[in-house]
Amino acid sequence: MKNLNLTIDGHAVTVPEGSTVLDACRKLAIDTPTFCWAENLTPVNVCRICVVELEGARTLIPSCSRKAEEGMKIRTDSERVRLSRKLVLELLGSSVDMSLAKDFAPLAKRYDAHPERFGPRAARAAAGEREQAHAGHHETGDGQTAANVGQPMKVDNELFVRDYERCMLCYKCVEACGNDAQNTFAIAVAGRGFDARIATELETPLPDSACVFCGNCVGVCPTGALMFKAESDLRKSGGWDETKQTETDTICSYCGVGCQLTLRVQDNQIVRVTSPSDHSVTGGHLCVKGRFGWAFVQEPAAQDKGGS
Amino acid sequence: MVSVAGKRCVEQAFGAADIARVEAALGGARVAPARYALEASGPRRLLARAGRVDPCSIEAYGASGGWRALERALVIGRDGVIGELNAAKLVGRGGAAFPTGRKWEAVAKTPAGPRYLVCNADESEPGTFKDRVLLEEDPFALIEAMVIGGYATGAEQGYIYLRGEYPLAAERLEHAMAQSRAAGRLGPAHAMKPFAFDIELRRGGGAYICGEETALCASIEGSRGEPRTKPPFPVHQGLFGKPTAINNVETLVAVLDIVRDGAAAYAAVGTPGSPGTKLFCVSGTVRRPGVYEVPFGTRLGELIELAGGLSGPAPLQGILLGGAAGVFVGPDKLALPLSFEDARAAGATLGSGVVFVLDESIPLVPTLRRIAAFFRDESCGQCVPCRVGTVRQEELLARLANGKPRGDLAAERALLAELGQAMRDASICGLGQTASSAIESALVQLQPFVKSSR
Ligand SMILES: Cc1cc2nc3c(=O)[nH]c(=O)nc-3n(C[C@H](O)[C@H](O)[C@H](O)COP(=O)(O)O)c2cc1C
Ligand code: SF4
Ligand code: SF4
Numbered sequence: 158m159k160n161l162n163l164t165i166d167g168h169a170v171t172v173p174e175g176s177t178v179l180d181a182c183r184k185l186a187i188d189t190p191t192f193c194w195a196e197n198l199t200p201v202n203v204c205r206i207c208v209v210e211l212e213g214a215r216t217l218i219p220s221c222s223r224k225a226e227e228g229m230k231i232r233t234d235s236e237r238v239r240l241s242r243k244l245v246l247e248l249l250g251s252s253v254d255m256s257l258a259k260d261f262a263p264l265a266k267r268y269d270a271h272p273e274r275f276g277p278r279a280a281r282a283a284a285g286e287r288e289q290a291h292a293g294h295h296e297t298g299d300g301q302t303a304a305n306v307g308q309p310m311k312v313d314n315e316l317f318v319r320d321y322e323r324c325m326l327c328y329k330c331v332e333a334c335g336n337d338a339q340n341t342f343a344i345a346v347a348g349r350g351f352d353a354r355i356a357t358e359l360e361t362p363l364p365d366s367a368c369v370f371c372g373n374c375v376g377v378c379p380t381g382a383l384m385f386k387a388e389s390d391l392r393k394s395g396g397w398d399e400t401k402q403t404e405t406d407t408i409c410s411y412c413g414v415g416c417q418l419t420l421r422v423q424d425n426q427i428v429r430v431t432s433p434s435d436h437s438v439t440g441g442h443l444c445v446k447g448r449f450g451w452a453f454v455q456e457p458a459a460q461d462k463g464g465s
Numbered sequence: 466m467v468s469v470a471g472k473r474c475v476e477q478a479f480g481a482a483d484i485a486r487v488e489a490a491l492g493g494a495r496v497a498p499a500r501y502a503l504e505a506s507g508p509r510r511l512l513a514r515a516g517r518v519d520p521c522s523i524e525a526y527g528a529s530g531g532w533r534a535l536e537r538a539l540v541i542g543r544d545g546v547i548g549e550l551n552a553a554k555l556v557g558r559g560g561a562a563f564p565t566g567r568k569w570e571a572v573a574k575t576p577a578g579p580r581y582l583v584c585n586a587d588e589s590e591p592g593t594f595k596d597r598v599l600l601e602e603d604p605f606a607l608i609e610a611m612v613i614g615g616y617a618t619g620a621e622q623g624y625i626y627l628r629g630e631y632p633l634a635a636e637r638l639e640h641a642m643a644q645s646r647a648a649g650r651l652g653p654a655h656a657m658k659p660f661a662f663d664i665e666l667r668r669g670g671g672a673y674i675c676g677e678e679t680a681l682c683a684s685i686e687g688s689r690g691e692p693r694t695k696p697p698f699p700v701h702q703g704l705f706g707k708p709t710a711i712n713n714v715e716t717l718v719a720v721l722d723i724v725r726d727g728a729a730a731y732a733a734v735g736t737p738g739s740p741g742t743k744l745f746c747v748s749g750t751v752r753r754p755g756v757y758e759v760p761f762g763t764r765l766g767e768l769i770e771l772a773g774g775l776s777g778p779a780p781l782q783g784i785l786l787g788g789a790a791g792v793f794v795g796p797d798k799l800a801l802p803l804s805f806e807d808a809r810a811a812g813a814t815l816g817s818g819v820v821f822v823l824d825e826s827i828p829l830v831p832t833l834r835r836i837a838a839f840f841r842d843e844s845c846g847q848c849v850p851c852r853v854g855t856v857r858q859e860e861l862l863a864r865l866a867n868g869k870p871r872g873d874l875a876a877e878r879a880l881l882a883e884l885g886q887a888m889r890d891a892s893i894c895g896l897g898q899t900a901s902s903a904i905e906s907a908l909v910q911l912q913p914f915v916k917s918s919r
């Protein structure tokens with residue numbers, strides 16, 4: 158395979174053909190933030206937090222999707238890069254509840270982002286209000302408060318909740334439900350512009366939609382917008398306590414495929430099930446049985462019988 | 466708009482409809498559009514037939530010089546066609562001003578087939594209505610140009626992506642395509658056209674973003690109209706992932722004169738950097754708004770005079786050049802020669818040919834707020850800088866309009882400058898990249914919040 162030589166922040170780096178600029182940055186251990194990129198999904202380059210400056214290019218480029226080219230000269234910490242990353246953080250922070258996105262607070266600090274520059278948050282939308290927005294029409298307010306995606310949580314099944322005021326529209330769930338893993342296509346982006354949102358067909362509740370409850374969307378969601386109901390209930394009741402949690406790796410017992418499961422457990426109750434995104438069998442994706450079919454291990458009878 | 470059932474091509478758009486005009490249309494007569502002027506100051510090339518030759522008759526098209534460009538293309542060959550376009554320095558009229566010859570050459574040289582030729586007839590830039598005139602009044606010209614494009618690029622399938630709100634254009638194009646097929650000018654290889662090339666018409670669903678070339682491809686493919694990151698460029702991986710030439714209607718129609726008469730004749734008017742003529746859509750407070758064909762290099766003030774000058778007694782306030790994605794210039798720019806190179810040097814753009822004139826009677830701030838609302842509404846919503854940035858920009862203008870800035874005017878302008886920079890630098894496509902340009906230029910050139918409480 159051909160090798161490509163790039164210069165990043167003055168350092169020479171060589172990567173194999175087909176690598177992205179992000180791969181090259183990581184090879185040099187340059188800490189490059191990402192939100193919408195994931196190793197087990199096709200890059201959609203929509204969040205723009207990973208932008209870098211390419212010499213000779215009119216605009217900044219998304220490092221997560223842009224393929225490395227011979228001779229590229231790149232800067233990852235120029236004024237322009239810092240400004241765009243700061244604004245992306247401020248625009249997200251002022252319109253979405255990013256409090257559970259794990260990289261957000263440190264990044265806001267690193268880039269000196271102040272979402273409150275755009276004013277206090279406007280009131281949340283009522284249930285169903287955002288879904289009724291008509292493309293090309295919106296209420297223009299007085300600009301004193303910052304429009305945001307605040308809205309009530311959607312709880313329509315026992316397995317996972319959809320808290321779209323935490324949705325940064327990274328498209329990961331759509332990709333996981335579609336071509337990249339599940340091929341079910343139960344959810345997609347609907348609406349346009351600021352009204353764009355993740356939706357089932359015609360806003361049908363999940364149990365009536367094409368959804369097969371594999372939970373792969375939950376597995377990839379970076380903001381906590383999609384969350385196990387068990388976890389969401391605990392958080393609501395104030396019982397969520399990460400210091401009391403452990404993670405245990407096991408193999409799913411349902412069939413012979415051999416998917417690795419990581420069980421997150423608090424007070425002897427499973428609160429979340431994931432699979433490592435670099436696992437050779439799952440690529441991080443599971444089916445409904447491995448993801449949600451664990452109630453039986455928590456039955457008192459099963460626990461009494463121990464390992465039998 | 467008048468439609469008579471049972472006959473083709475009697476749906477007519479003629480603006481203000483008085484009884485005499487409606488009766489004439491019902492009687493089968495052709496009623497020229499009343500609302501828009503269709504004029505030229507130099508040679509009539511793009512508008513040679515518009516409003517003068519029956520757009521529903523292939524015989525009338527042939528009798529008025531039609532198909533001669535195609536015939537010459539077959540004589541000079543594929544390379545000859547591309548050579549003429551390069552010599553004529555033809556660049557795209559859809560807004561981005563990319564050299565058309567280079568685009569066609571890149572498609573022709575990309576080995577993976579099939580190749581496609583797409584006509585971008587989505588015409589949704591606010592203040593733009595020039596393609597509509599060509600589509601409605603000279604549909605055969607577009608078909609002939611696309612056949613030449615198919616020949617030069619090696620594409621066998623063409624698409625016309627038509628703005629959904631252009632029903633008359635759809636009807637006339639379908640009619641013209643059917644007649645062209647029957648005459649052997651379109652479709653399978655034929656004696657007069659020894660290569661296969663056909664066209665399919667697709668109608669948009671009312672989204673501005675679908676005029677962006679990669680979103681347009683996504684839309685034709687049946688996906689949500691979202692722009693794709695470039696590279697790869699459409700000439701290498703466009704429609705269905707195949708090499709695709711995408712061109713604006715006016716660009717394609719301009720090909721006809723160049724191929725038929727040669728680049729040297731084409732350059733008889735215009736400037737050395739921008740040979741030939743251009744359609745401008747003059748609107749706003751002028752006496753005769755309409756589509757004007759003028760040689761490149763015509764001064765902005767001359768064009769406005771051609772449109773009858775200012776319509777009222779109020780003095781000129783400013784001019785929006787190039788559409789919502791363009792820039793405002795002040796009255797000091799009336800001597801600006803309208804050419805790509807002069808516009809660039811002045812920090813302006815010709816964009817899609819919009820010349821929107823505002824006299825002092827037009828309140829500027831609501832106009833700016835309308836532009837901001839437009840971008841917010843038309844953003845596809847894919848990327849953060851544009852999806853949220855256009856909302857924040859509109860909110861900021863609302864605060865200034867209400868005289869209640871966060872901090873003071875200077876603080877708001879600094880915030881807008883940062884926002885604009887991030888949208889320009891980090892957005893995926895041209896929509897987000899230009900969403901602040903008209904507004905930022907107005908604040909600098911026209912000082913609306915400084916001068917008065919307008
Ligand atoms: C948001 C957006 C909207 C656009 N709309 C149109 C349009 O309606 N018609 C058009 O010809 N080009 C439009 N363009 C430009 C096209 O992307 C493309 O550059 C053009 O069709 C290429 O044709 P040309 O080289 O002949 O100009 C638009 C671009 C952007 C970013
Ligand atoms: S649970 Fe699976 S099928 Fe249902 S929406 Fe999520 S990814 Fe799609
Ligand atoms: S729900 Fe989560 S994964 Fe889906 S787009 Fe929103 S933030 Fe991304």
Ligand code: SF4
Pocket residue numbers: 674691692843844845846847848849851852892893894895896897898
């Ligand atoms: S810049 Fe705007 S219109 Fe273009 S891809 Fe991003 S969100 Fe969509």
Ligand code: FES
Pocket residue numbers: 190191192193194201202203204205206207208219220221222
């Ligand atoms: S991580 Fe690259 S654009 Fe989101």
